[in-house]
Amino acid sequence: NAGVMQNPRHLVRRRGQEARLRCSPMKGHSHVYWYRQLPEEGLKFMVYLQKENIIDESGMPKERFSAEFPKEGPSILRIQQVVRGDSAAYFCASSPGSSGNTIYFGEGSWLTVV
Amino acid sequence: AQSVTQPDIHITVSEGASLELRCNYSYGATPYLFWYVQSPGQGLQLLLKYFSGDTLVQGIKGFEAEFKRSQSSFNLRKPSVHWSDAAEYFCAVGAGKTASKLTFGTGTRLQVTL
Numbered sequence: 001n002a003g004v005m006q007n008p009r010h011l012v013r014r015r016g017q018e019a020r021l022r023c024s025p026m027k028g029h030s031h032v033y034w035y036r037q038l039p040e041e042g043l044k045f046m047v048y049l050q051k052e053n054i055i056d057e058s059g060m061p062k063e064r065f066s067a068e069f070p071k072e073g074p075s076i077l078r079i080q081q082v083v084r085g086d087s088a089a090y091f092c093a094s095s096p097g098s099s100g101n102t103i104y105f106g107e108g109s110w111l112t113v114v
Numbered sequence: 115a116q117s118v119t120q121p122d123i124h125i126t127v128s129e130g131a132s133l134e135l136r137c138n139y140s141y142g143a144t145p146y147l148f149w150y151v152q153s154p155g156q157g158l159q160l161l162l163k164y165f166s167g168d169t170l171v172q173g174i175k176g177f178e179a180e181f182k183r184s185q186s187s188f189n190l191r192k193p194s195v196h197w198s199d200a201a202e203y204f205c206a207v208g209a210g211k212t213a214s215k216l217t218f219g220t221g222t223r224l225q226v227t228l
Contacts, residue, residue, distance in 0.1 A: 033215070042118075042204055042218035043158075056215060091157060103216070105150070107157035 004029075004094050004106035005074075012112045019079040019086070021109045025094030031055075032075045033103060034067055037089040049075060082113045116141040116207050120219035128227050129197050135190040135222050137179075137205030146208035147188040148216065149179055153201045161203075164188065175199070200226045 005024040013019050025032050031050055035043040048056040049069035060067065064082075069075040079086055089110050095103040117140045127133055139145055146165055150158040162173025169181040179190045188205060202223050206216040 035216075035218075042220045043206075043216070045215050045217070048215055102148075102160060102163055104160070105158040110155075 004092055004104055006090075006092050006106040006109050008109060009107065010110045010112070012114060013082050014114055015083055016081050019082050019111055021077040021079075021090050021092075021111070022074040023077070023092030023094075023106060024074040025092075026104055029094035029096050029104075031095045031097060031101075031103075032069050033093040033095075034075075034077050035091045035093065035105075037091060037108075039088070043091060046077075079111070082111070084113050087111055087113045116145070116209060116217045118205050118207050118217055118219035120203075120205055120222050122222045123220070124223045124225070126225040126227060127195050130194050133190075133192045133195045133199070133224070135203050135205075135224070137188045137190065137219060138186050139188060139205070139207045140186065141207055141209070147179075147181060148206045148208070149173065149177070149188075149190050150204045150206065150218075151201045152204065152221075158204065161190070195224075195226055197226045197228060200224055 007022050033048050034046040036046055037043045045059040047060050047067045052071050064080045066078045089108045091105050091108045093103040093105045095101040119138045121136055148163045149161040151161050152158050161177050162171045164171045164181045171179050177192050181188050202221045204221045205219045208216050
C-alpha cells in the first residue's frame with residue numbers, strides 16, 4: 001500500500017511564475033490536507049479538502065494560493081505569481097475520515113523561489 | 115485556539131543516554147496528541163499518538179509518551195538513544211473529533227553524540 005505521494009519533490013521557480021504541487025493520497029483515503037513548513041518553523045495548516053470540496057481553508061493565504069481535489073486525479077496546490085517568501089516545504093497528508101483518524105504525511109515538496 | 119509549546123529548540127545527548135522531549139499544549143477539551151519525527155529533507159513519520167485511555171502510550175522505535183492532563187503535557191521519552199535518532203521532533207495537537215487539522219509545535223532538534 002503506497003503512502004502519500006507528492007510531486008515534484010523539489011521545484012525551483014522564478015518570482016512571478018506559477019507553482020503547482022501535486023498530492024496523491026493513500027489508497028482508500030478521501031481526505032487531504034496541505035501544510036506549509038517555513039524554514040526553522042513547525043508545520044502550519046493550510047487547507048483541508050475532500051473530493052470536489054474544500055472543507056476548511058482557514059490557513060490559506062487570501063491571495064495567490066488555491067487548492068483543489070477533483071473527483072479524479074491528485075489534489076493540486078497552486079501558487080500564482082510566486083514570491084521569495086513562498087519558499088518552503090509543502091506537505092500533503094491524507095486520512096480515511098476526519099473523526100479520530102490519524103493523518104499520514106507525504107515526503108513533501110520543497111519550493112524554492114529565486 | 116489550541117497551541118503547542120516545545121520549550122527546547124535543540125537538545126544534545128550521548129548515545130545510550132535517556133531522552134525526554136517536552137511538549138505542553140493548550141486546548142479546551144480532551145486533546146488528540148501526536149509526536150512526529152522528521153529527518154533532514156524528509157517528510158514526517160508518526161511516532162505515536164494519544165486519543166484516549168491509557169495515558170502512557172507506546173510508539174515505534176522504542177519511544178513512549180505520557181499524557182498528563184494536570185500539567186497539559188505530553189512528553190516524549192526513550193530510555194536509550196541511538197545515533198539514528200538524530201532528527202527533528204514535532205509535537206502536535208488535533209482539534210476535538212477532527213484529529214486532522216493539527217497544530218504543531220516549532221520542533222526540537224535532537225543531536226546524538228557518539
